[in-house]
Amino acid sequence: MEKQAFMNQEERFSVLKRDIQAAAASLGIDQIGFTSAEPFTLLKERLKQSVEQGYHSGFEEPDLDKRTQPKLLLEGAASIISIAVAYPSKLPYSPKSEPDSYRGMFARTAWGMDYHHVLRDRLQRLEAFIRERVHEPELKIKSMVDTGELSDRAVAERAGIGFSGKNCSxxxxxLGSWIYLGEMITNIPFTPDHPITEDCGSCTKCLDACPTGAFVGPGQLNANRCISFQTQLKDMLTDEMMTKMGNRLYGCDTCQIVCPKNRGLNWTHQPELQPDPEQAKPLLVPMLSLSNREFKTSFGSSAAAWRGKKPIQRNAIIALGNFRDRSAVPELAGLLLRDERPDIRGTAAWALGRIGGELAKAKLQAAGKREEHEEVIRMIKDAVQEAANTPEPLYLIEMDSPIGKLTLSATLDGLCRIDFGTVLECSHDIQAWAEQAIGAVILQRNPERLKAAKKQLEEYFAGGRTTFDLKLDLRGGTPFQREVWQTLRDIPYGETWAYKDLAERIGNPKAVRAVGGANNKNPISIIIPCHRVIGASGQLVGYGGGLSKKVALLELERRTLSPSFSS
Structure with a gap:
């Protein structure tokens, strides 16, 4: 009789397991697995070694017995149900960073609603489903997500949800590794599922791609070197970590993005987890001045909010430094001079040193005279040295045009040169000019930095643009030359002025020869239209790119204004 009762109970729970598996999708669960509540013996040894070697993050449950012995968490525990909920890996559209409008990046685990709330909701649905079918008064259930005692990954691996990758996911x-995990301990003795035997094989893409080398071996992570962990710390970060963080505001997805098992996977069926692109990639400068209320309104529903506003603001400062965003210098200087938090002041100093430039150096020196915090003083001194010693990037691209190849050059402050010819042909002259005008530079090809200039020039050559709206860096000229160059921009499209007209326009009619010299030194042809300057008697005079190019530019403008015009 007892044997028959046991068999009936075993069969009943087997049916319940099948019912749960069949209902999982309707409960909002993408994958479900079952395992026993036996201790995770091997895990305990690995965790002990991790703690002894200093690889743990400190965010975990410190009691290793609780982390590895489910029966300490629920009296009579017999089984654990593991659930997986899939989340998106791609934005529906991706806002782009632009010069002076740079954006940070939240990891995918911070997209949409806080996944802890979503997982708890799914576990509550599952518990209600079970309680409707199991009426024994002694039924026991304890659910948890990754803030609980158990290792959700160890449970999921043993329950057959997936295998443990070399990236520890x-x-x-x-579903790939784009999954959130939760678990439910119960005293129902479900038949356990089998672990998956698949593995990563010889692939090491995740280990190779980690920006900080945080993986000390396959499946073994030094959390203290993981950028995801670093973005959540509330303290000052090291120079190495700040440099390698890039524009990450919270978390890091690199080891999952490069994983071949995730190729082409993007899960969009869980409505609460779908991202707002403007929240996932927010503009950085506005984040520096967010009040607590504004932060809660914008990011309070995200999993990234659990550490509060300060780490994310600090990371926004770091991102601006890594972008070398000179437009952010006033805001960063304001934080350095007035913020009450030493770690924010120190990070702002680091960012200003990385950005460089005269204004940043002046702000750092001013702050150094009034700062009292020892660590911030050190960071200011390091930043001043960084700003003084680091070569400035000089960005280059070449483009096709109706008058031949053009090479465009820009600093962090704006477009500074347009040369006739390829980058290879022009690089020596550009380097020599830069040493005189700017100082030490590093030439870098960078289409993104010069995208707006290239686009506007293409529109000009197509006859669709008559004026330019670009930031220019004219520091290579004397004050007089810069005045002439600015006045050149006043010459209307399609018209010509004589040198005498320019001299009168700047209020110095006797400076015709000097105006001619400044015109010849114009570094930004076309944008600053020195091709519109002619001799006193109306004849065309010399042009840096050759007289034929000057003729072609003037004819282009005349054709645009008078389509019937023919050369």
Whole structure:
């Protein structure tokens, strides 16, 4: 009789397991697995070694027995149900960083609603489903997500959700590693599922791609070197970590993005987890001045909010430094001079040193005279030295045009040169000019930095643009030359002025020869239209790119204004 009762109970729970598996999708669960509540013996040894070697993050449950012995968490525990909920890996559209409008990046685990709330909701649905079918008064259930005592990855691996990848993520053959995990301990003795035997094979893409080398071996992470962990710390970060963080505001997805098992996977069916692109990639400068209320309104529903506003603001400062965003210098200087938090002041100093330029150096020196915090003083001194010693990037691209190849050059402050010819042909002259005008530079090809200039020039050559709206860096000229160059921009499209007209326009009619010399030194042809200057008697005079190019530019403008015009 007892044997029959046991068999009936075993069969009943087997049916319940099948019912749960069949209902999982309707409960908002993408994958479900079952395992026993036996201790995770091997995990305990690995965790002990991690703590002894200093690889743990400190965010975990410190009691290793609780982390590895489910029966300490629920009296009579017999089984654990592991659930997986898939989340998106791609934005529906991706806002782009632009010069002076740079954006940070939240990891995918911070997109949409806080996943802890979503997982708890799914576990509550699952518990209600079970309680409707199991009426024993002694039924016991304890649910948790990654803030609980158990290792959700160890449970998921043993329950057959997926295998443990070399990047320490659970990789589901069906869903990849874009999954959130939760678990439910119960005294129902479900038949356990089998772990998955698949693995990463010889692939090491995740280990190779980690920006900080945080993986000390396959499946073994030094959390203290993980950028995801670093973005959540509330303290000052090292120069190495700040440099390698890039524009990450919270978390890091690199080891999952490069994983071949995730190729082409993007899960968009869980409505609460879908991202707002403007929240996932927010503009950086506005984040520096967010009040607590504004932060809660904008990011309070995200998993990234759990550490509060300060780490994310600090990371926004770091991102601006890594972008070398000179437009942010006033805001960063304001934080350095007035913010009450030493770690924010120190990070602002680091960013200003990385950005460089005369204004940043002046702000750093002013702050150094009034700062009292020892660590911030050190960071200011380091930043001043960084700003003084680091070569400035000089960005280059070349483009096709109706008058031949053009090479465009820009600093962090704006477009500074347009040369006739390829980058290879012009690089020596550009380097020599830069040493005189700017100082030490590093030439870098960078289409993104010069995208707006290239686009506006293409529109000009197509006859669709008559004026330019670009930031220019004219520091290579004397004050007089800069005045002439600015006045050249007043010459209307399609018209010509004589040198005498320019001299009169700047209020110095006797400076015709000097005006001619400044015109010849114009570094930004076309944008600053020195091709519109002619001799006193109306004849065309010399042009840096050759007289034929000057003729072509004037004819282009005349054709645009008078389509019937023919050369």
């Amino acid at each position: 659970i990789i589901s053959p069906k």
